[in-house]
Amino acid sequence: MNLASVVKALNLRVACGGEYLERTVKGGYAGDLLSDVLANSGESDLWITRQTHQNIVAVASLKDHAGILLVQGKEPDGDTLEKAVKEGIPILVTDLPTFEIAGRLYGLLRG
Amino acid sequence: MQYENSYPVKGGDFKEAGKVAVLVKMALKKMGVAPEILRRAAIAAYESEVNIISYARMGTIRLQVRDDHIRIDVEDEGPGIEDIELAMRPGYSTATELIRELGFGAGMGLVNIKSCSDEFEITSEVNQGTKLRILFRIPETG
Amino acid sequence: MTLFDVMDILDAKLLVGRKLLNTKVDTAFSADLLSDVLAYARPGSVLLTGLTNPQVVRTASVLDIAAIVIVRGKIPPAETLRLAEELEIPIMATHYILFESSGRLYRHGIVGCIQKVGADEIVAL
Numbered sequence: 001m002n003l004a005s006v007v008k009a010l011n012l013r014v015a016c017g018g019e020y021l022e023r024t025v026k027g028g029y030a031g032d033l034l035s036d037v038l039a040n041s042g043e044s045d046l047w048i049t050r051q052t053h054q055n056i057v058a059v060a061s062l063k064d065h066a067g068i069l070l071v072q073g074k075e076p077d078g079d080t081l082e083k084a085v086k087e088g089i090p091i092l093v094t095d096l097p098t099f100e101i102a103g104r105l106y107g108l109l110r111g
Numbered sequence: 112m113q114y115e116n117s118y119p120v121k122g123g124d125f126k127e128a129g130k131v132a133v134l135v136k137m138a139l140k141k142m143g144v145a146p147e148i149l150r151r152a153a154i155a156a157y158e159s160e161v162n163i164i165s166y167a168r169m170g171t172i173r174l175q176v177r178d179d180h181i182r183i184d185v186e187d188e189g190p191g192i193e194d195i196e197l198a199m200r201p202g203y204s205t206a207t208e209l210i211r212e213l214g215f216g217a218g219m220g221l222v223n224i225k226s227c228s229d230e231f232e233i234t235s236e237v238n239q240g241t242k243l244r245i246l247f248r249i250p251e252t253g
Numbered sequence: 254m255t256l257f258d259v260m261d262i263l264d265a266k267l268l269v270g271r272k273l274l275n276t277k278v279d280t281a282f283s284a285d286l287l288s289d290v291l292a293y294a295r296p297g298s299v300l301l302t303g304l305t306n307p308q309v310v311r312t313a314s315v316l317d318i319a320a321i322v323i324v325r326g327k328i329p330p331a332e333t334l335r336l337a338e339e340l341e342i343p344i345m346a347t348h349y350i351l352f353e354s355s356g357r358l359y360r361h362g363i364v365g366c367i368q369k370v371g372a373d374e375i376v377a378l
Contacts, residue, residue, distance in 0.1 A: 027352070030283060031350075033212075033285045036325065048352065074202070098282075103356055103364075106356025129312060132311060133311050146317065150316060213308060214304045214306070215286070215308075217288030217289060
């Protein structure tokens with residue numbers, strides 16, 4: 001499944017990276033501790049997090065995530081957005097908290 | 112109903128974070144305060160406690176219970192807050208990595224205290240400290 | 254469902270709280286930040302987290318959380334378990350990641366303890 005279908009099915013806002021929505025989402029990873037995400041997340045995961053500071057872009061980029069999904073209606077900080085545009089990392093936003101959006105994405109990906 | 116207690120909190124004592132909040136909760140429970148109200152008071156105490164530990168040298172959390180309200184006064188000796196409006200902005204935080212590793216410092220503390228309480232007042236003096244006055248009303252029960 | 258079902262669905266190991274396994278739960282909250290738990294988690298919910306420090310237990314106690322599920326195969330320190338015994342908060346540990354754990358519970362009918370973060374909390378202050 002690609003990002004565009006996920007955005008549509010889960011009604012996500014696209015904060016940046018709209019041109020990369022054909023990217024494949026293989027799985028999901030939910031986490032707010034950067035060291036943990038670095039250690040355990042996988043390539044092409046859509047990373048669900050409540051962190052909005054600019055370090056998330058480097059993590060997503062290093063781990064080749066499909067994109068970052070911010071929860072609880074949190075908009076990315078200004079410098080985060082700037083960095084994400086530069087590194088080509090899509091940032092999506094939902095008003096839902098992690099449990100709920102993870103549950104929905106799980107259902108979408110696993111059928 | 113009358114109850115008063117004062118709990119000292121030491122700055123930098125991260126291991127103990129949450130201890131006062133649990134004590135506040137237990138005290139209120141013992142007095143028969145309704146769960147919804149005592150939960151809000153304990154959350155406010157928790158956030159206040161974490162603030163003192165994270166930013167101040169030392170502080171005190173004072174709990175007062177009366178028939179119609181609970182009052183929590185927080186007073187610390189510390190750096191104070193220069194721009195209170197900014198500090199009250201959701202997501203704004205000056206937390207260190209240590210605080211974040213513990214799971215705090217998301218910039219929601221003061222915001223959460225305010226949204227939990229029925230009345231909230233904050234005053235701060237730079238290089239002196241910060242004072243919070245937090246009030247929870249107890250509605251009359253038939 | 255009961256905490257026993259949660260354990261079963263997450264293939265989790267019970268660390269504290271055998272007596273409370275019949276507790277009924279129907280909502281959950283997932284987070285690695287206690288700030289968010291304090292702001293948004295609701296009483297009676299299951300808390301899924303990767304944190305293992307004693308603060309998790311104190312937070313759960315203050316919020317009347319039904320149980321803590323520690324994800325990603327982490328084992329909490331003895332101090333955390335001691336405190337959980339004392340404050341009577343069930344703790345279980347699963348090897349599944351937070352995403353998988355949330356997904357599995359959601360599939361079995363558990364819903365988020367809040368559906369949305371109120372716009373007023375974001376903007377009003």
